[in-house]
Amino acid sequence: MKTSYIIFLLSLTFATSCKNNKMTTLDTKIAAPVADKKPTNLEKHDDVRVDNYFWLNERENPEVIDYLERENDYNDRMTAHTKDFQADLFEEMKGRIKEDDSSVPYKLNGYWYITRYEKGKDYPIYSRKKETLDAKEEILFDCNEEAKGHSYFRMVGLNISPDNTHIAFGVDTVSRRKYTIRIKNLITGELYPDIIETTSGGSTWAADGKTLFYTKKDDETLRSDRIFRHILGNDSAEDVEVYNETDDTFNTFVYKTKSKKYIVIGSSSTLTSEYRILRADDPMGEFTVFQPRTRGLEYDIAHYGQNFYVLTNADGATNFKIVKVPEENTKKENWEDLISHRDTVLVEDIEIFKDHYVISERSNGLNRINIKRWDGTADYYLPFDNETYTAFVSTNPDFETNVLRYSYNSLTTPNSVIDFDMDTKEKEIKKEQEVLGGKFDKNEYTSERVWATAQDGTKIPVSMVYKKGIEKNGKNPLLQYGYGSYGSTIDPYFSTVRLSLLDRGFIFAIAHVRGSEYLGRSWYEDGKLLKKKNTFTDFIDCSKFLIEQGYTSSDHLYAMGGSAGGLLMGAIVNMAPELYNGVVAAVPFVDVVTTMLDDSIPLTTGEYDEWGNPNEEKYYQYMKSYSPYDNVTAQKYPNMLVTTGLHDSQVQYWEPAKWVAKLRELKTDDHLLLLHTNMKAGHGGASGRFEALKEIAEEYAFLLDLEDIKD
Incomplete structure (x- = not known):
């Protein structure tokens, strides 16, 4: 499901395959775990699905833990021969990082x-x-x-009070994204006794520096559903609820405008948004609705001077536009176009300064940064000169400055943080990402964007990077990555860990399939709900194109995706298993129908606008037709590694566990199938930066071993 996992820990995996005509490293004497079959009938719309592994959702059941641990032991034993290589890869990747x-x-x-x-x-x-x-x-x-003392630790939401004397912050030590907010005195170092549990971790101070607004989560579903007001020093039991989002398809959040004038409560679902505002110097006042929610109306707000600036899809602005409205009368009938809608340009964001405003756009899949002066005397774009780059507006908290901070990187170029003077047009590179180890030379790599043709004739872009000098002889190992949900776009970005694959002859490709917003909002609309299968067929058609063009072959092609991208992996191995020598599905959302029918599972109700509501028969039947778990069949599957976390709050561990159990039961091949459950972590894996590298090194060792690359 929706995830920050998107931006990749570049996981991969696998053992060996007879497809490569290489000596297998699998020890056939090691028996794979077998999960007990305990049939459960699941009935909806007069349709009965028999789920033999439904019992694996009993998190506290010792039998479940035993099964997961047996799978982990099997994983360890089947990959024991790669342990030294894993250690070498870890040191190699760590050695590129400026510690x-x-x-x-x-x-x-x-x-x-x-x-x-x-x-x-x-x-x-x-x-x-x-x-x-x-x-x-x-x-x-x-x-x-x-x-x-913690096996997992994450701190988020650091929030300084207006007088600079206090900081609020959220901590999660379980990896279930249930943060406890604490407050620290920055003058004395004292940690106040205020303890606010089961929150999103974020908060915002009112102008008085004593009143804190924060978001509470439902303890079971983990939906962010209520906003509370806390007074510094008070027991959290005394906190006042200022907003309750009763629609269970919406989540709510709270923040302060960059102008510091307003506290803002936002509510959003996949297709609809609504905001409430309150002056920051009146924390005990009543929030007023900015513009009442209307299904299908999306908008975000920014404040400057006496006006709000609204990014919205109102009035048929599919690719969004920006409107201006007086702060004293914010309803839609008063919205006036500032940046009109364009059919070929997706407007993604606005950043406001005293003399300038900056528009983040996407045209033909490429990031653009448009700088304008409020007085109309300047209007220009920052120049970028290739097709495989990522550029985005960075941290700009200061209104008064004429300097824009942005970041730039590409598939071959490490990230740079740049300060750009919007008046003189001079830029200063404040920092270039260092790649240590003495071996990296960006001139040894090349990137390109190619276009595959989907089965319906649509052109699908693919961004690729590889070392110079490869031949299109079908012998190159190629890793194809995809996501394709929620409109989330995977831009071509630089990765130091990826070098461990590129330097060993791999091509890395990002398939910009429908379901993202790479080519605008319509690109997203064509990959969701009753058009979701376009995401899967696009990925498959990109694979066929890369094979046809000689970049790789089915003996050397690998696929990877995480979370909703794991759903993509589950779908393609059911639909076209013969194309891939190996597939890694990280924290995969594979039991679509059952999950979307269970509104007690975190995030489910908020997902209806993305996948559909299976309580309606047309969505039920469509989901069932592609749900990876429901469509496992007796056929050959590629070598596969499936990963999950016991405490995952976004894709529950039992989805991949059930999927692997069913695959073991039905698949007709002897290819490797591994399930690795992190018993101490959740959706994002390990919390430490080096612990995360160990996970990647483990996965890379599988992939390289499958290619018979030993060092």
């Missing part, structure tokens, strides 16, 4: 804020310096100390 790294400082309310890492440590250190970068460093948090 004592730090972020580019940004200034906010008189302080410079910095995130840095120390050599050999997994977690960040958050600090600040008053007024100048030469000032004494104040440590806000050393997360390496905070994480001691």
Whole structure:
């Protein structure tokens, strides 16, 4: 399902295959685990599905834990021969990272804020310096100390009070995204007794520096459904509920405008949004509705001066437009176009400054940054000169500046953080990502964008990167990555860990399938609901194109996707297993029908506009026709690695566990099938930066072993 996993830990995997005509490394004496079959009848719309592994959703059942542990043991034993290689890969990937790294400082309310890492440590250190970068460093948090005693640790939502004396923050030590908010006095170092549990982790201060607004989650479904007001020093039991989102297809959140004038409560579903506003200097006041929700009307708001600026799809603006409205009368009838709708340009965001505003756009799949002056004397685009890059507006908290901070990278170029003077058009590269180890030379790699033809004639873009000098002889190992849901777009981006594949002869390809917004909003609309299968067939057609063009062959083609991209993997191995030598499905959403019928599972009700509501028969039947778990059949499947986390709040662990159990029962091949459950983590895997590398190294070793690459 929807996930921050999208932006990739580049996982992969596999053992060997007879397809490659290479010596197998599988030990056939090791018996694969077999899950007990306990049939459960699931009936809907007079249709009965028999689920033999439904019992695996009993998280506290010792039999379930035993099965998962047996699968983990099988995984370890089947891959024991790669352990030394995994260790080497880990050190190789770690060796490219500048361990004592730090972020580019940004200034906010008189302080410079910095995130840095120390050599050999997994977690960040958050600090600040008053007024100048030469000032004494104040440590806000050393997360390496905070994480001691926890197998998982994540801190989010660091939020400084307006007088710079307090910081609110959220912590999760389970990996289920149920954050506990705490408050620290930055003058004395005291951690207040205020404990606010089961939140989203984020919060925002009112202008008085004593009133904190935050989002509460439902304890079972984990839906963000209520906004509370907390007074510093009070027991959280005294907190006042200021908003309750009763529609279970919506989530709610709270933040402060960049102008600092308004506290904003947002509510959103896949297709509809609504906002409420309250002056930040009146925290005990009543929130007023900005524009009442209307199904299909999406909008986001930014404030500046006496007006709000609204990014919206109103009035048929499929690719969105930007309108202006007076702050005292914000209803839709008063909206006035500032940036009109364009059929070929997707408007993604607006960033506001005192003299300028900046529009983030996407045209023909490529990021564009448009800079304009409020007085109309300037209107231009930042120049980018290739087809496989990613550029985006970065951290810009200051209204008064004429300097825009943005980031740029490409499939062959490490990331740069750039400060751009919007008046003089001069730029200063504040930081270039260092690739250590002494071996990386971007001139040794090349990238390109090609276009495959889908079965309905649609052209599907594919971004690729590889070392120079490859031949199109069908012998190159190629990893094809895809996602294709929620309109989330995987832009071509640089990865240091990916070099471990590229340097060993792999081609890496991103298939920009329908379901993303790579080619605009219509690209998304054509890959959801009753058109969801376009996502799967697009990916398959990209694979066929890459084979036809000689980049690879089915003996050397691999596919990878996570979360909703794991659904994509599940679909393609049912539909076209013969195309792939190996597939990795990370935290895969594969039991679509059963999950979408269970509104007690986190995120389910909010997903209806993406997948459809199976309580309606047409959506039920369509989901059933592609749901990977429901469509496992007696056929040959590629080598596969499936990963999950016991505490995953987005795709519950039992989906991949059930899927693997059913695949073991029905598949007719002797290819490798592994299930790896992280018993201590959730959707995003391990929390430490180096622990995450260990997971990637494990997966890469599988893939390289399958290609008979030993070092």
